[in-house]
Amino acid sequence: MIDQKTKTNFCIFNYFFFLISLMKGVFPSIVFWVCFSASVLFPFEGLGQKQDFELPFSISSFPQEFLPGWYGNDVRNTVSRIFQASTLGRSDSRALAVQPISSFNGEIWVRLRPSEFENPKVYFWARSLQNGTGSRAAVVYFSWGEGLTGVFSGRTLLGSETEFGNENQEYRRFILDVPAELVTLDEVYFKFEILYGQGSGSAARWFLDDFELGELIQDVTPPQVSVVKGYTKNELFLAFNEPIDPVFSLFPLAYRLDDAEPVRISALNDSTVILGFGNNLLEDRDYSLSIRQVPDLEGNFLNDTTVFFRFTDPTDFQFKTLVINELMPAPRPDQDLPNVEYVELFNPKDKEFRLQGLVFSNSRSSSILPEYWIQPGEFVLLAPSNQANQLLEFGSVVSVNPWPTMLNSGDVMTLAFPSEGVVDRLSYATASWRGNEFANGGFSLEVINPFLLCDNSELLRPSTDQLRGLREGKIHFFQLRSSVRS
Secondary structure, three states: OOOOOHHHHHHHHHHHHHHHHHHOOOOHHHHHHHHOOOOOOOOOOOOOOOOOOOOOOOOOOOOEEEEOOOOOEEEEOOOEEEEEEOOOOOOHOOOEEEEOOOOOOEEEEEEHHHOOOOEEEEEEEEEEOOOOOEOOOEEEEEOOOOOOOOOOOOOEEEOOOOOOOOOOOOOOEEEOOOOOOOOOOOOOOEEEEEOOOOOOOOOEEEEEEEEEEEEEEOOOOOOOOOEEEEOOOOOEEEEEEEOOOOOHHHOOEEEEEEEEOOOOEEEEEOEEEEEEEOOOOHHHHHEEEEEEOOOEEEOOOOOOOEEEEOOOOOOOOOOOEEEEEEEEOOOOOOOOOOOOOOOEEOOOOOEEOOOOOOOEEEEOOOEEEEOOOEOOOEEEEEEOOOHHHHHHHHHOEEEEEOOOOOOEEEEEEEEEEOOEEEEEEEEEEEEOOOOOHHOOOOOOEEEEEOOOOOHHHEEEEEEOOOOOOOOOOHHHHHHHHHHHOO
């Protein structure tokens, strides 16, 4: 999308070009050039016909626009009410987010021009993410009106009242028809209402991305295999590039691993299945998986496909396959970092691992980690589920519920896998900070060298980063990787 600076420069350029052309007697051609360029550079100026939410929001609430053609009843620059989420859109892009609470229901209006299309439809992607531990869904309605402040009719529930539950969901696409009586109008308004649902505690946070008004384009392309890899010691993770038929995709006859059919199949989401086999697969062995007769939701069948891959088990945890790399047991509210406890994990190996099923604990309580694939050399933060969003600017964050609250004066943090034993363990005490100034100053504790295979508890040090945690250690460890790695 075009930013305001580019638009301004474009207008200045055309203005001087226009004056020069007048002096040279080429007025008709320059008028054509200016009009043509403007139509290409600024399509649907002032309309919300296509929006990916990548441009910064103007912190302006109704009746002022926060994006061209978009209005909200309470737009903010914090993670509350209506706001821009920086990495929570599709493919880690930006998105529009709404947080309904007991005293606030979100309202969003979009100015559209359906007369531009023969058969206009509204397309968008939406999901919800967990917010706290409450049981309330974000309940979403939509309606249509001919004016921004006029009457809106046809108020309709989007999905069901539990469509956007207080849980971590995947994005899914919604397609809505423009009412027949509005399709020929030059200007109409589409309205979202995001309500605080029934239940207890906090409500889900709702996300919207890639909104568009346009023609219905029929899908005639068959699905394709995008990923095949190990899931457990006897299971495969098979992902397609689009949602697939939920019935055909569960037929064992559709799959063959070398000469074996799966003994069980389950859907992980609408585009991914897990294939289970009777025998364990061999680490670092090459396999071939044949897939056939799997259609997408439009009935386009996959061309018979054979995928060759090397199997590795992402749940084959041994001691130090993952490292507890940094701890923040005693954050302070008056520092630059958020006032949030966290533990940073690091993957020092050359293969990816799945965190799901790992037990994360301290001396008093434990929690089972959710699904997350940690890549070779990747750092990821574990944080309480009701505060995890405060750490998103510092990298990938895994929400943990319940959170094993760390003791300020000393504790033992353990990462373990039930079938393999301890993956890593780190203990600390007040003396680990090497002085009361650090122990009481909101400093994290860092492992000096995550590639050492010994217990690093005696080698902890307070962070030397200017924020007192999170950033400096990553640079230090990547430098170590090439010289000290075991």
